[in-house]
Amino acid sequence: MTAPTQDPTRTTSAPQPPDDGARGAWRLVMQREIVTKAMNKAFVVGLLVSLGVIAALAAFFTWQGNRVDTSTVAVSGGDTAAVAAVTSAADLARAEGGNDEIEVLEVADDASAQAAVEDGDADAWLQTGTDGGWMLSAQGEPDGTLTRFVGTAVEQQTVAANAEAAGTSVAELSAGAELSTQALDADAMGEQAMFFATFALSFLFFAGALTSGNMIASSVVEEKQSRLVEIIATAVPLRQLLAGKILGSSVIAIGQNLLFAGVGLIAVAASPISIALPALSTSLIWFVVFFAIGFLALAALYAVAGALASRAEDLQYTSTPMTFLVMGVYFLTFTASGTFLTVLSYVPIANVVAMPARVLSGDATWWEPVVSLLILAGFAAVALLVSERAFRGSLLQTGGRISWRQALRSPS
Amino acid sequence: MAGSDLVSGGRLRREADPAGSALRGIRPWPVLPRLGAMSTLEVRDLTRTFGDLRAVDGVSFAARDGMLTGFVGSNGAGKTSTMRMMMGVLAITSGEVLLDGAPVTRADRRTFGYMPEERGLYPKQPALDQLVYLARLRGIPAAQARTEAMDHLERLGLGERAKDHVEKLSLGNQQRVQITAALMGRPRALILDEPFSGLDPSAVDDMVDLLREHTARGVPVLFSSHQLDLVERLCERLVILRGGRVVADGTPADLQSTGTVRHRLVLGGDAGWVRGVPGVHAVDVDGTTALVELVDDAAAQRLLASALERGTVHELSPVRPSLAQIYREVTS
Numbered sequence: 001m002t003a004p005t006q007d008p009t010r011t012t013s014a015p016q017p018p019d020d021g022a023r024g025a026w027r028l029v030m031q032r033e034i035v036t037k038a039m040n041k042a043f044v045v046g047l048l049v050s051l052g053v054i055a056a057l058a059a060f061f062t063w064q065g066n067r068v069d070t071s072t073v074a075v076s077g078g079d080t081a082a083v084a085a086v087t088s089a090a091d092l093a094r095a096e097g098g099n100d101e102i103e104v105l106e107v108a109d110d111a112s113a114q115a116a117v118e119d120g121d122a123d124a125w126l127q128t129g130t131d132g133g134w135m136l137s138a139q140g141e142p143d144g145t146l147t148r149f150v151g152t153a154v155e156q157q158t159v160a161a162n163a164e165a166a167g168t169s170v171a172e173l174s175a176g177a178e179l180s181t182q183a184l185d186a187d188a189m190g191e192q193a194m195f196f197a198t199f200a201l202s203f204l205f206f207a208g209a210l211t212s213g214n215m216i217a218s219s220v221v222e223e224k225q226s227r228l229v230e231i232i233a234t235a236v237p238l239r240q241l242l243a244g245k246i247l248g249s250s251v252i253a254i255g256q257n258l259l260f261a262g263v264g265l266i267a268v269a270a271s272p273i274s275i276a277l278p279a280l281s282t283s284l285i286w287f288v289v290f291f292a293i294g295f296l297a298l299a300a301l302y303a304v305a306g307a308l309a310s311r312a313e314d315l316q317y318t319s320t321p322m323t324f325l326v327m328g329v330y331f332l333t334f335t336a337s338g339t340f341l342t343v344l345s346y347v348p349i350a351n352v353v354a355m356p357a358r359v360l361s362g363d364a365t366w367w368e369p370v371v372s373l374l375i376l377a378g379f380a381a382v383a384l385l386v387s388e389r390a391f392r393g394s395l396l397q398t399g400g401r402i403s404w405r406q407a408l409r410s411p412s
Numbered sequence: 413m414a415g416s417d418l419v420s421g422g423r424l425r426r427e428a429d430p431a432g433s434a435l436r437g438i439r440p441w442p443v444l445p446r447l448g449a450m451s452t453l454e455v456r457d458l459t460r461t462f463g464d465l466r467a468v469d470g471v472s473f474a475a476r477d478g479m480l481t482g483f484v485g486s487n488g489a490g491k492t493s494t495m496r497m498m499m500g501v502l503a504i505t506s507g508e509v510l511l512d513g514a515p516v517t518r519a520d521r522r523t524f525g526y527m528p529e530e531r532g533l534y535p536k537q538p539a540l541d542q543l544v545y546l547a548r549l550r551g552i553p554a555a556q557a558r559t560e561a562m563d564h565l566e567r568l569g570l571g572e573r574a575k576d577h578v579e580k581l582s583l584g585n586q587q588r589v590q591i592t593a594a595l596m597g598r599p600r601a602l603i604l605d606e607p608f609s610g611l612d613p614s615a616v617d618d619m620v621d622l623l624r625e626h627t628a629r630g631v632p633v634l635f636s637s638h639q640l641d642l643v644e645r646l647c648e649r650l651v652i653l654r655g656g657r658v659v660a661d662g663t664p665a666d667l668q669s670t671g672t673v674r675h676r677l678v679l680g681g682d683a684g685w686v687r688g689v690p691g692v693h694a695v696d697v698d699g700t701t702a703l704v705e706l707v708d709d710a711a712a713q714r715l716l717a718s719a720l721e722r723g724t725v726h727e728l729s730p731v732r733p734s735l736a737q738i739y740r741e742v743t744s
Contacts, residue, residue, distance in 0.1 A: 022522065028548050036537060226532030228546075230501045231593065234521045235549040396501050 025236035029244020030251070033219060037252050047256060050207070051263055058267025070101040071146045073136075074113040074122035077106045081157070082126045085134070089153035100145050126150060193276055195334075198357040200264060201287055202334035204257050205353045209295060209326045212253030213302035216245050217319050220306025220395070229395055238392045246299040246384075253295050258288060283360035286369050287352070290376060294352040297380040298322070300387035307395040308402045318401060329353060346372050348379035451512050452476050453498070453601045453632045458507035460493050467493045469656035470507070475601070475632040475649075480623060482643035483636040484739060485653035491636040492529050494653070495605050498634075499526050511601070522550050525594035529605040529636075532586075535579035539565065539589045542578065547596040557596065564592040568618060584615045591619055595626065602626060604635040608642060620646055644735040652742055659742045667738050674731045677702045677715065680724030689715050703731065 037043050073089070075082040083106060090102040105122050107113045116122040117139060124138040124146060134154050136142050160170050223229040232241055261284045269277055305319040333353035336344050345354035345364070355372045358364040386408070393410035394402045454474040460467050468490040475481040485491050496502035498509050500521050509516045534542050540561055547557035565574050568588040570581075578586055591607060602623070608616050623633055637643050643650060644664055652660040660667055674695060677683060683702040687694045691711030696703040706712045712728075719725045733741075 022549070022551065025549055028545065032545055036534075040536070222534065226534070227528035227530060228533065230496070230499070230528040230531075231526055231546060232549060233501055234499050234524065234526055235546070235551075236522075237518075 022236035022240055025240040026244035026247065029236075029241055030248040031244075033216075033245055033248025034251055036219075037215065037248075046211075047259070051259060054260060054263050055267065058264065058271065061267075061271060068099050068101055069145070070103060071123045071143060072103045072105050072121070073146070073150065074105045074107055074116040074125045076110050076113050076127065077108060079110075079126075079128055081128050082134075085150065085153045085157050086126055088157060089149040092153055093149050100149070102146065102149060124150075126154075194361055197276075197280060197283070197360055198353075199334045201283070201353050201356055201360075202330050204260055204287070205291060205333075206326060206330040207260075208253045208257045208291065209298050209329075210323070212249045212256070212295065213298050213322060213326065214315075214319065215252065216249040216299050217302045217306035217309075217315055217322075218312065219245060219249075220303050221309045221312055221315055224307065224309070224395060224398075225311050233396060238395060239388060242300070242303055242388055242391050245303055246296060249299050249302075250292065250295050253299075254288065254292050257291060261288065279360055279362070283356045286359050287356035290352040290355060290369075290373060293373065293376050293380050294349055297349070297376075297383035298326070300384045300391075304387045304390045304394070304404070304407065307391045308404070308407060310398060310400055310402075314401045325349065333357065346375060348376050351376055451600050451630070451632060452510075453516075453603075453634065454510040454513075455494065455498060456508050456510065458494060458497055458504065458509065460490075460497060460502065460505045466656050468497065471653070471656070471658055472507075473651045473658055473661050475634040477630045477632050478627045479632060479648040480627055480646050481632065481634045481649040481651060482647035483634055483651050483653070484638075484640065484643055485636075486743065489653040489743075490656040491653055492605055495603050495634070495636065496528075498603055499524065501528075520600070523597070523600040525596070525599035525602040525604075527590055527594045527604040527607050531590055531605075533578045533589060533593075536577055538575045539570065539578050539581065540574035543589065543593055543596060546593050550597055552597040560596055561592065564595065564622075565589075567622075568592065584611055587611055588615065588618070591622065595622060598629075599626070599631065601631060602633040602635075604633070606637060607635050608637060608639060616642065640734075640736045640739055650735075652739060654743045660738070664735060667735070668732050670738075672705060672733060672741070674733070675704050675706060675712070676727060676729055676731050677704060677719065677725070678727040679719060679722070680726065681722065685718070685722070686715065689718055700726075 073086045075086055083104065086104045090104060093100045093102045105116060107116055110127060113125040117125045117137060124136050124142050127135050129135050136147060136150055163170050163173055223232065265281060268274060268280060302319065302322055305322055308318040309315045329350045333344060333350060341354055341358060344350040345358050351372045355369050359369055390404060390407040394407035452474055456472050458468055458471045471494055483491050493502060497504045511520050543561035544554060544557045548554055562574060565571050570585055570588060573581060578589060594602060594604060607619065627633055647664060649663055650667060651658060677686065679700045681700060683697050683700055686692055686697065686702045686704060691707040692715050693705040694702055695705060716728055
């Protein structure tokens with residue numbers, strides 16, 4: 001073979017050894033993917049809106065958690081039993097130390113009490129019933145917390161009266177029936193907090209995978225549709241192009257998730273469940289690591305979805321399997337529990353959410369996430385290899401949608 | 413840099429034209445000594461099949477240094493497939509692509525300028541940015557790419573719009589950006605698929621001026637086109653494809669001399685009688701003017717003698733066939 005001739009006036013690049021002049025091209029591609037995305041107004045606005053929504057939700061829950069909820073209960077001044085019951089209900093609420101407060105509003109008679117509820121001066125009206133029972137009335141259904149406190153107070157008062165009538169006392173009657181509670185793991189989260197945390201992980205995965213996945217698919221098809229890919233293909237190996245695109249969109253996806261997770265953690269730190277912060281942080285770190293590996297596989301598969309399409313309109317067809325995969329993982333992981341969740345925590349892609357969720361609940365021993373991560377890495381390696389071949393096999397084919405089978409069989 | 417490379421390549425070597433020998437009695441193009449990067453891009457027996465269809469069937473020709481070579485043929489004749497194989501974008505079924513006699517490598521192709529058909533650009537990126545990006549992918553340093561892109565854009569009257577998103581430019585201006593992308597970094601060869609489609613005449617002239625600069629430094633330029641008048645005006649050489657095969661290859665003058673030469677006869681009186689002269693085929697008679705094909709020189713003498721017998725002869729002259737006419741002849 002003759003040496004490539006060089007133009008004497010050409011001062012651009014040194015003579016290149018054959019076929020390796022483009023080894024670092026993935027960096028240029030990656031850089032372009034990131035810069036274009038970061039300069040994209042729609043993306044930036046969407047990101048800011050999402051961050052705003054997360055911050056607003058966190059602020060709302062914090063406010064909700066800290067705010068004092070005062071319920072006013074009207075009683076007729078003549079109904080001494082009711083006055084006593086509401087007063088002790090208020091004591092109960094105060095003793096519990098929650099955010100609920102009960103106030104007594106004494107009025108002249110039953111009619112005034114009813115009027116007070118109707119006018120909105122009181123939230124409810126307690127009266128002793130004619131047939132020996134009690135009645136708590138409100139405009140609609142009485143508030144659950146209020147009903148609980150008033151119910152307990154009424155019960156205690158009645159039991160005390162009945163006990164006295166029977167010649168005994170409440171203390172005697174309830175001796176040995178005390179149930180105490182104790183938290184063995186001070187960091188463990190309540191069931192509801194767990195559900196929300198798992199949901200948040202599923203959602204982070206869903207939003208990150210779907211938006212960044214579609215981003216890489218549409219960036220591939222954009223180049224394919226405009227034939228820029230033919231110019232690029234003559235300049236650099238397609239493998240370099242794919243690598244740059246996968247890494248570029250991964251940086252965006254992971255960066256976005258880190259931002260979301262960061263804002264979420266700050267919100268949690270400021271909220272009443274800040275006690276869960278250490279557990280949540282550990283779980284989130286695992287999540288980010290799992291997501292980073294899992295997204296490499298997803299990004300590669302999404303890139304193929306882009307390469308199989310010929311026009312942007314084809315994307316919704318070629319990316320359908322990916323959409324199902326991501327949605328499936330989303331729904332399965334935030335609804336799963338028990339053995340099913342344990343199984344999912346080892347299934348590639350589903351484990352991106354399921355394993356960190358198990359770490360969060362304290363259910364997973366230390367080696368479990370490690371093994372699961374290795375399985376995920378193996379899957380990602382296979383996905384990358386297969387995708388690379390399908391990408392090369394389909395990217396330069398024009399005219400209509402291409403199937404995975406055609407893409408994998410194609411010589412180039 | 414790399415001065416020793418300059419003569420070691422096959423650039424200065426001149427061989428008998430292997431492609432030309434297969435072609436219809438066309439003289440080899442005279443080889444002129446030139447300075448600068450000269451290379452010849454050649455295809456030999458290039459074939460591509462799609463299933464049972466032989467889209468490109470044993471195509472051989474050469475795009476020589478410093479020449480604009482026009483690549484002509486109807487839709488589906490195999491032009492685009494040939495160009496895509498030359499650029500390594502489409503897999504070759506058989507045959508080869510040679511640069512200065514050696515098989516073309518990926519490293520060679522990195523230095524080619526290419527305009528694919530039905531092309532576009534990144535709609536939401538400034539023109540300058542994407543020119544720099546595409547140039548850097550080809551190994552041109554960023555600073556140089558930027559300077560060169562700005563120079564080109566300014567020359568094409570787009571200096572003010574360099575930072576505009578491409579989607580905001582008119583189609584003609586987008587095309588100017590596209591050709592700039594192909595011309596960046598002093599390419600060693602240019603392969604342009606329909607570079608002039610959809611351009612107004614002044615834009616065509618701008619682009620031709622640019623291309624001439626590259627041919628002047630010895631770069632072979634191969635471009636396909638449907639506009640035969642344009643090809644006739646611009647090209648030093650012409651390759652006509654039909655059904656995946658080369659049906660003509662040569663300079664426009666060569667091709668015109670191989671086409672059927674006709675004669676125009678203008679008389680003082682009615683020319684209807686020429687239809688009866690032996691050896692004369694009247695293609696068209698309109699009043700005092702006749703367009704005829706003559707079997708030989710004797711027929712010409714007979715025709716002229718008869719005409720003089722009958723009265724005044726204003727004109728008897730050969731009519732060079734237009735390229736469009738030759739194209740119709742070779743592709744029909």
